[in-house]
Amino acid sequence: MTTARKYVLETLFQGTPKKSDLKIVEETLPAIKDGEFLAEAVWLSVDPYMRTLVNSSNIGNTMIGEQVAKIIESKNDDFKVGDYIAANFGWRTKTISNGDQVRKLDRSVYTDDKLSTAFGIMGMTGATAYLAFLDICVPKEGETLVITGAAGAVGSAVGQIAKIKGCRVVGFAGSDEKVEYLKGLGFDEAINYKTMTSLKEALDKACPKGIDMFFDNVGGEFYDTIIPQMNNSGRVVIVGYMSQYNSEKPDQGPRLNPSILAKELTIRGFFIYNWLPRWPEAFKAIGEWIDKGQLKYTESITEGFDNMFDAFAGLFTGKHIGKAAVKA
Template sequence: MRDMQKQIKLINRPKGTPTKEDFKMVTAPIGEASEGEVLVRTVYISVDPYLRGRMNDTKSYIAPFELNEMISSGVIAQVVFSKSTLFKKGDVVLGALPWQEYSIANENTVRKIDHSRAPASAYLSVLGMTGLTAYFGLLDIGKPQQGETVVVSGAAGAVGSIVGQIAKIKGTRVVGIVGSDEKVKFLIDELGFDAAINYKTQNVAEALREACPNGIDVYYENVGGEIADAIFPLLNNFARIPVCGAISSYNNERPDLGPRVQGYLIKTSSLMQGFTIGNYSPRFGEGVSDLAGWLKEGKLKYEETVTEGFDRTIDAFLDLFIGKNLGKAIVKVSEIEK
């Protein structure tokens, strides 16, 4: 095996939308595993919108990335050398690992996955963080009931596409908001949404009134901004709003300002609750079990936008902010060896 590898580091804190100049690819030694560690080869890297927040030097629910250090995210990797009693060569594992071609990981920081149950990449999407985010945000906070109307923004993304399908499993009417006619067609024809709105070509407020004649009972928030502003006048009494993300403002250099929501929440006795997937870590097994069951039964589909090659990791990340991905955005770095 070679001695050197490529790594990706954050060298500038982005001002507004990140650019390639905020990152640097370097070469560094691969290193050797010590007792209780494994040397793994990166197979898939997850690129996610929340990583943008970690590039700011501000307090949040997770520590910011340090400048001139590697970025990290969810990674599927294969063990190439083990000094751990828990893993052997060839095992496929999942962990929060740096953006590099090889990593040395403590045995307690990665877990083995069964890629005979589902493709390995699914553990970064439908059976991973994004699937679990959809599952717990919708079911624990949204609490969809038979016959209700559920609206999902960012509905063709990794989380939103799963939210809409779970809402259909629960017997609701589902409306998705997306950014292209191709995605509208995908939601309706492939995922079974009842209606979909292209916010780039349609008046969202008018389209929502037409698509939601009985109002909105659950709004799964991924986007924020003007799209969210159009939702509040249509809320039904006791509506629920799980707040997963607000990607429309992630690259803003100034605070995002808009209509005040308090009046709408008071008049309709609605619940609006933010969350992160870490809140539900003790219950991950429950979520994976249900998601895997629906997947096996054919009730759940998932889409991945796979970018080939470690050298294109930054491109895949930047593409998130112009809506290029359909479903989960993943970088494929290498093949799983048998």
């Protein structure tokens, strides 16, 4: 008999998520069948997107999320005992799977000290940074890029890729510590939005040649202010809107269509799972940049499955720098 622990939804999130919205329960798993395997979580991911998707779920469902797991029992010839995998199993300690939508990890790449990167810089995070920026922003040398949420896992990677491509990079973050982190990564300008006096003035000073590209993780006031300041033929990619995630009533921002029309801006949303066939391309390039020392990454590690919610809540209080991960 195998017992798993999992977080289930007690109530849908209203405003900022509360610990009482989730409950840890035990589940007795059946014996695996032919074609199945049993995997045990080693690392679990917490990400801002979870906040937006939970309310399309149902009470009693397992909290969503990606994990790196080790196969501990198998009746599937393609997945052996001892293999490591990445999969969207959610916040649970053990899972039975038939291998559908499971990514087996190459141990020559994902060594013991890099397993967590399978949902970080060498996983969904890295693929998002690479594909959203390069395919939608289409950077040209000398252009200026502005990134919101720049000290997060995706934003910090995007900034470094932009520097590799010869761009000027301006990032916004929520603390002096994060500003110093971004400067250490090579950002041309890093701005603490919590202490600045005027967003428009900060942009005017940091972007003397205007803004050619905007990588938006935050939305809200940033989006409303940056769009009118973009150069003609500017490109915008929207990968998140963290300023709105916990809002019970959506903000009513300015109507920006005149700026979008007059400047012929390209604005596109990005959902990473529609780009799965391109992930290997992203990982190959990112791996080479890491090996050359051109791209660095940081992980904020929380110890223990019981502390999953604390790690998740930290996403909305500015606790983490880089990728947030939980070591089971």
